Amino acid sequence: MSAEPFELLITDINPENYRDKLMKAARKVTQFLGVPMAGLTGAHRQEPYFYKVQQELSDQWTGYYQKIIKKVYETVVIALDLPTVQVETLKKALGDTGNLRYRGTVIYNPETGQPLKIKEFQNLIDAIEKFLNRNTADIAKRIVLDSVSIGKLLQRMAKHQSTAAMGQLKLDGLKYRGKTYEWIRRDIKNLKSVLGQPLTGPEMARYQVAQDHVANLVTRSNNKIRDEIKDTVLNGILAKRSKGQVSQDLFNRLGNLNRDWKRIADTEIVNTSNLAGILQEVNDTPKGEKVYFRRYELPGCCEKCAKVNGLIALWSNAPLDDERIKDPYAKIAIWEGKPQDKGVATGTLHPNCRGGWVRWGGKRVDAMAAQIQGKAEKWDEAVKEVREEYREKGTENPNDQTAGYVDRINEIYRKKLGESS
Numbered sequence: 001m002s003a004e005p006f007e008l009l010i011t012d013i014n015p016e017n018y019r020d021k022l023m024k025a026a027r028k029v030t031q032f033l034g035v036p037m038a039g040l041t042g043a044h045r046q047e048p049y050f051y052k053v054q055q056e057l058s059d060q061w062t063g064y065y066q067k068i069i070k071k072v073y074e075t076v077v078i079a080l081d082l083p084t085v086q087v088e089t090l091k092k093a094l095g096d097t098g099n100l101r102y103r104g105t106v107i108y109n110p111e112t113g114q115p116l117k118i119k120e121f122q123n124l125i126d127a128i129e130k131f132l133n134r135n136t137a138d139i140a141k142r143i144v145l146d147s148v149s150i151g152k153l154l155q156r157m158a159k160h161q162s163t164a165a166m167g168q169l170k171l172d173g174l175k176y177r178g179k180t181y182e183w184i185r186r187d188i189k190n191l192k193s194v195l196g197q198p199l200t201g202p203e204m205a206r207y208q209v210a211q212d213h214v215a216n217l218v219t220r221s222n223n224k225i226r227d228e229i230k231d232t233v234l235n236g237i238l239a240k241r242s243k244g245q246v247s248q249d250l251f252n253r254l255g256n257l258n259r260d261w262k263r264i265a266d267t268e269i270v271n272t273s274n275l276a277g278i279l280q281e282v283n284d285t286p287k288g289e290k291v292y293f294r295r296y297e298l299p300g301c302c303e304k305c306a307k308v309n310g311l312i313a314l315w316s317n318a319p320l321d322d323e324r325i326k327d328p329y330a331k332i333a334i335w336e337g338k339p340q341d342k343g344v345a346t347g348t349l350h351p352n353c354r355g356g357w358v359r360w361g362g363k364r365v366d367a368m369a370a371q372i373q374g375k376a377e378k379w380d381e382a383v384k385e386v387r388e389e390y391r392e393k394g395t396e397n398p399n400d401q402t403a404g405y406v407d408r409i410n411e412i413y414r415k416k417l418g419e420s421s
Contacts, residue, residue, distance in 0.1 A: 047297070047298055047300050047301045047302075047305070047352060047353060047354035047355075048298050048299070048300055048354060049298075049354050050296070050298060050354070050356065050368065051154065051166060051167060051169060052167065052168075052169070052170070053150070053154070053169040053170055053171060053174065054150065054154075054273070056170060056171050057146060057147075057150055057171060057269065058265070058266050058269050058270075060146075060171075061143055061146070061265040061266075061269060062261070062262040062265045062266055064139070064265070065221070065258060065261040065262075065265070066258050066261075068131075068132065068135050068136070069225065069254050069255075069257065069258050071131070072128055072131070072132070072225060072229075072254065073250060073251060073254050075124075075127075075128065075131075076124070076128070076229055076250060077247050077250070079124050080233065080243075080246070081243070082243045082244075082246055082247040082250075083243055083244055083247055121233070125226055125229065125230060128225070128226060128229065129222070129226055132222040132225060132226070133222065136218050136222060139214075139218055140211050140212070140214035140215035140217075140218055141211055141215075142185075143214055143265065143268060143269065143272075144207055144210050144211040144214060144268075144272055145185055145187075145188060145191070146185055146269070147210075147268070147269045147271075147272035147273040147276065148188075148191065148207055148272060148273070148276040149181070149184055149185050149191050149276075150181075150273050150276075151272065151273030151274065151275070151276030151277040151280070152191065152195060152276045152277065152280045153174070153176050153181070153184070154166070154169075154273075154277065154368075155276075155277040155280045155281060155366075156176065156195070156280065156400050157169075157176060157367075157400070158366035158367040158368045158369075159364065159366045159367075159400040159406050159409075160383065160398065160399055160400045160402075160405060160406055160409060161367055161383065162367060162379065162380040162383045162384065163367045163368075163370060163371045163376040163379055163380055164376075164380055165367075166367045166368070166371075176194055176399070177194050177399055177401070179194050188204075195280075196401055197283060200283070202336070203279050203336075206275065206336055206337065207272070207276075209337075210268065210271070210272050210275075213268070214264075214268050217264050217268075221257065221260065221261055221264070224257055224260075225254065225257060228250075228253045228254060228257060229250065229254075231253075232246065232249050232250045232253055233246065233250075235249070236249065263351045263352070266351075266352065267347075267348050267351060267353075270347055270348050270353065270354065270356075271346070271347030271348055272347075274346050274347050274356050274357065275336065275346050275347065277356070277357070278293065278315070278334075278346055278357055279336070281293075281359050282315055282317075285362070289362075290314060290315075291314070291315040291359070291362070292312055292313065292314055292315070292329060292330060292359070292360045292361040292362070293312070293313050293315060293334065293357040293358065293359060293360055294310060294311070294312055294313075294357065294358050294359075294360035294369075294372075295308050295309060295310065295311040295312075295313065295344065295355060295356075295357055296309065296310075296355065296356055296357070296358055296368075296372050297309040297354075297355045298354060298355075301353075301354070301355065302350070304349055304350065305349055305350075305353060305355050308344050308349070308355070309355075311331075311332070311344060312329055312330045312331070312360055312361075313330050313332050313333060313334045313344065313357070314327050314329070314330040314332075314333045314334075315333070315334060315335065316333040316334070316335040317335070318335065319335050319336075319337065319338065320333055320335065320342075322342075323338070323342050323343035323344070324343075329361060332344060334346050334357070358372060363410070364406060364407070364410050365379070365410055365413060367379055367383075370413070375417065378413060378416045378417055379413055381416060382409050382410075382412040382413035382416055383409055385412055386405065386408045386409045386412055389408070390402070390405060
């Protein structure tokens, strides 16, 4: 490594270019030190969400399967007389629900290599399978509905809320037009009622496809749990592994499945909520008007995501053979169901990707767009000023469906930026 002094000066940083400038600076440092980028920044693991409430929703569902796997693990080690878990622990974990019960008899001793009591072992596997099916029966529907709801609500709320208020949102206490998120997320009919507009047939069909896709992934995950248990126990008998070793193997393999589930749940949440937000913007746009979106990425994104940060795309109502288009503002198009092999899709570019799309070039701006452009302060000032105007007129809690409210916010915002109306 060179002993020469190294000085790095970064100038003219603004919200539009700071990611590129910091990335270039990091490359300069790694070149000087003679180490790869990963050696300086650490392995890329997970990008942040734009809003904390999005992370909260992801945490709820990525952690859901962990509780199920924990109960399964506890049941298996008790049934096979493996170490680390007591029967009392199992009872406390299951509570009074009776979701999964097994009498806990020892059906084999791995240290002796004696054969399994096949009937007893199969009873255990059957009980686990029923437990998994029972506890994941509607998980696909709930994940998709949650994702659609959060995507559409955030897009709607950003039109009239300050960036500060958007950043403080939490699922517990989240309200839109007087309805709580808990109520909205219960049924698609509830969501449509607060939006004040029906969801189109093609849009509903897309969400049904997403639900079927998640349901298939859940079924595969459940089957993997069952197969991993059987394989771990059988290998333990063949290799005459100790009880402790079998328990550790089981813990590790189920842990890997839990990590797989986290990637699945997180990816589907990002994909569905992104699409829901985009379609909400498209639905709110007058017919015949072009709809452009700008891709945003957050600090901590990988090089692949950084390359598309700021990319302008034109929305297409129909799939195209090629994403490349001739347009004065956009070089590519995005559309509903666009696969990754067609270019930049509406959802994730890779696992743990958090990139999304914000409306660009329209007559209106929102809190998200203002924050991305580094103009959050002006937006917040405009929201506060217009809210006071409406309160003086007798409207205490105006929202995006209050006549003239959103347009007035945009008018004041442009004035504060020194732009003409």
